[in-house]
Amino acid sequence: MTARLRGVLAPVLTPFDQRLEPDVELFVSHCRWLVDNNAGLAIFGTNSEAASISVGERLKLTDALLEAGIPAAKMMPGTGACALADAVELSSHASTHGAAGLLVLPPFFYKNVSDDGVFAYYAEIIERVGGGCAPIYLYHIPQISHVPITLGLIERLLKRYPEVIAGAKDSSGDWANTKALLDNFAAGGFDVFPASESFISAAMPLRAAGCISATVNLNPGGIHRLYEGWDSAEGMDLQATADAVRKVFQGGYMIPAMKHAVATYSANAQWRTVRPPLVELDEATAANFDEQLKAIAFDMPAYPRS
Amino acid sequence: MTARLRGVLAPVLTPFDQRLEPDVELFVSHCRWLVDNNAGLAIFGTNSEAASISVGERLKLTDALLEAGIPAAKMMPGTGACALADAVELSSHASTHGAAGLLVLPPFFYKNVSDDGVFAYYAEIIERVGGGCAPIYLYHIPQISHVPITLGLIERLLKRYPEVIAGAKDSSGDWANTKALLDNFAAGGFDVFPASESFISAAMPLRAAGCISATVNLNPGGIHRLYEGWDSAEGMDLQATADAVRKVFQGGYMIPAMKHAVATYSANAQWRTVRPPLVELDEATAANFDEQLKAIAFDMPAYPRS
Numbered sequence: 291m292t293a294r295l296r297g298v299l300a301p302v303l304t305p306f307d308q309r310l311e312p313d314v315e316l317f318v319s320h321c322r323w324l325v326d327n328n329a330g331l332a333i334f335g336t337n338s339e340a341a342s343i344s345v346g347e348r349l350k351l352t353d354a355l356l357e358a359g360i361p362a363a364k365m366m367p368g369t370g371a372c373a374l375a376d377a378v379e380l381s382s383h384a385s386t387h388g389a390a391g392l393l394v395l396p397p398f399f400y401k402n403v404s405d406d407g408v409f410a411y412y413a414e415i416i417e418r419v420g421g422g423c424a425p426i427y428l429y430h431i432p433q434i435s436h437v438p439i440t441l442g443l444i445e446r447l448l449k450r451y452p453e454v455i456a457g458a459k460d461s462s463g464d465w466a467n468t469k470a471l472l473d474n475f476a477a478g479g480f481d482v483f484p485a486s487e488s489f490i491s492a493a494m495p496l497r498a499a500g501c502i503s504a505t506v507n508l509n510p511g512g513i514h515r516l517y518e519g520w521d522s523a524e525g526m527d528l529q530a531t532a533d534a535v536r537k538v539f540q541g542g543y544m545i546p547a548m549k550h551a552v553a554t555y556s557a558n559a560q561w562r563t564v565r566p567p568l569v570e571l572d573e574a575t576a577a578n579f580d581e582q583l584k585a586i587a588f589d590m591p592a593y594p595r596s
Numbered sequence: 597m598t599a600r601l602r603g604v605l606a607p608v609l610t611p612f613d614q615r616l617e618p619d620v621e622l623f624v625s626h627c628r629w630l631v632d633n634n635a636g637l638a639i640f641g642t643n644s645e646a647a648s649i650s651v652g653e654r655l656k657l658t659d660a661l662l663e664a665g666i667p668a669a670k671m672m673p674g675t676g677a678c679a680l681a682d683a684v685e686l687s688s689h690a691s692t693h694g695a696a697g698l699l700v701l702p703p704f705f706y707k708n709v710s711d712d713g714v715f716a717y718y719a720e721i722i723e724r725v726g727g728g729c730a731p732i733y734l735y736h737i738p739q740i741s742h743v744p745i746t747l748g749l750i751e752r753l754l755k756r757y758p759e760v761i762a763g764a765k766d767s768s769g770d771w772a773n774t775k776a777l778l779d780n781f782a783a784g785g786f787d788v789f790p791a792s793e794s795f796i797s798a799a800m801p802l803r804a805a806g807c808i809s810a811t812v813n814l815n816p817g818g819i820h821r822l823y824e825g826w827d828s829a830e831g832m833d834l835q836a837t838a839d840a841v842r843k844v845f846q847g848g849y850m851i852p853a854m855k856h857a858v859a860t861y862s863a864n865a866q867w868r869t870v871r872p873p874l875v876e877l878d879e880a881t882a883a884n885f886d887e888q889l890k891a892i893a894f895d896m897p898a899y900p901r902s
Contacts, residue, residue: 336705342705343679345650373653374872375652397648397873399642400740400874401740404875410873414872433707434707566717567717567743
């Protein structure tokens with residue numbers, strides 16, 4: 291098995307044009323900048339508006355990255371879907387092209403489903419993709435999916451598919467849950483990624499694998515320095531600096547706010563476009579974000595300008 | 597405009613084979629029996645496991661019904677999806693083939709979205725499908741979608757698209773909400789379908805259009821008699837008889853329980869198959885359902901037996 295993808299990953303923002311179509315060129319350029327700044331690419335995550343992007347569109351965007359020479363070894367695409375056939379198609383495509391991992395949401399329409407049912411979903415994906423299945427990371431984001439990845443489910447999946455089940459992303463924001471994942475499974479090689487850089491200093495001593503965090507889209511350098519130096523003399527300063535950026539974006543408008551910020555720093559208004567059901571920031575909210583970013587003297591170094 | 601589809605509709609159960617593939621022949625035969633028993637076909641609803649069925653699979657199943665001569669005028673397919681492109685493809689296909697209506701879920705992954713965002717989603721579907729768009733029915737099922745169809749949203753959509761927005765299905769189970777929909781919009785020709793036949797006697801005097809109810813899959817005859825006769829001398833008896841069947845299936849296992857019942861009455865065990873994340877009934881639960889149905893002497897008249 292090749293080396294696991296660890297460190298700092300971005301759930302990559304997806305740029306759309308005025309007709310709401312994915313802007314392939316802008317997507318490739320954003321991914322290249324992220325990789326150049328030591329970030330892995332968790333394309334098609336929650337912050338990518340992945341649920342709003344069809345299977346065909348996701349395959350096309352992935353192919354564009356590969357054709358542009360972005361290494362598949364840096365990619366952990368989101369391949370979970372409500373329909374098994376979609377999850378299998380996305381997972382097979384990514385596995386065939388050598389993706390470092392698959393970040394797999396549980397099916398998220400039906401609520402109050404059993405661990406048996408969620409187990410069956412992951413098992414079917416693994417069996418159908420077959421021998422070449424890329425390492426699977428379970429995606430725990432109960433506040434949105436309403437279908438949790440429980441400790442019991444992880445234990446069953448690890449027992450049945452030890453070669454494929456590689457880790458989890460914990461987007462619950464609940465440190466007790468992240469700690470339980472680390473305490474129970476990290477020593478066995480299960481790679482836990484908290485969904486916020488704010489947990490880096492607490493999680494890394496417990497063998498976390500890094501983080502997959504929305505704000506990596508804007509601050510890959512700062513978060514990578516924290517990942518590398520959390521246990522150095524500057525560790526506390528690095529954590530505080532990263533936290534200050536994170537704090538600006540936390541709250542109810544994360545995706546449109548991040549897109550607004552990238553639009554501002556790249557001088558490309560098109561970046562503000564989101565797909566329904568999300569909406570762009572109104573002017574007052576946008577101005578408030580601008581002020582907060584100015585107050586902490588935030589910048590996106592060497593980001594391509596239009 | 598052709599006549600609106602009113603009356604009693606089934607959110608049609610989708611049969612799967614042992615490999616979890618849709619069983620096209622069984623699907624056509626179930627739909628034919630429903631139409632023969634005066635039921636309309638709300639194919640690809642929640643009880644159809646629609647979220648677990650890919651766009652390609654849904655198109656194929658729809659085409660099979662059309663090829664089998666099942667009239668499009670009896671069909672109100674579910675065409676909502678998280679990804680706009682999917683919703684547009686499904687809605688265009690159904691409209692082109694003359695479907696009586698489209699039952700359109702809001703995008704259901706993101707939570708706490710604004711009415712502006714949900715409005716934009718419906719507006720984009722209508723604009724993209726264009727002139728021949730079939731009548732749209734808004735699908736309110738907040739306990740599962742977590743994205744409600746608010747009265748304010750309906751008002752805005754009716755104002756902007758009076759020729760396309762035709763009604764709503766209210767699956768909230770909250771009579772106060774169904775009544776508010778009827779009180780506010782029914783007089784203007786907005787067709788409200790409660791999701792349970794238990795509301796027929798209360799909703800019809802307020803100009804409800806009928807009902808779209810899971811149990812129509814098993815009891816189309818009884819529910820159609822209630823729809824026709826709720827204000828007759830036998831109305832109360834018809835309501836009580838239909839309610840007794842409904843009561844058996846209400847609770848946490850509705851889809852696998854209904855599939856179990858169809859399997860039993862048609863002597864075709866394959867009907868029990870569900871897709872993940874749902875699971876089949878365990879033996880004890882199944883036996884309990886059997887007893888309850890026996891206690892009310894329930895049958896599915898003239899249902900095709902294997």
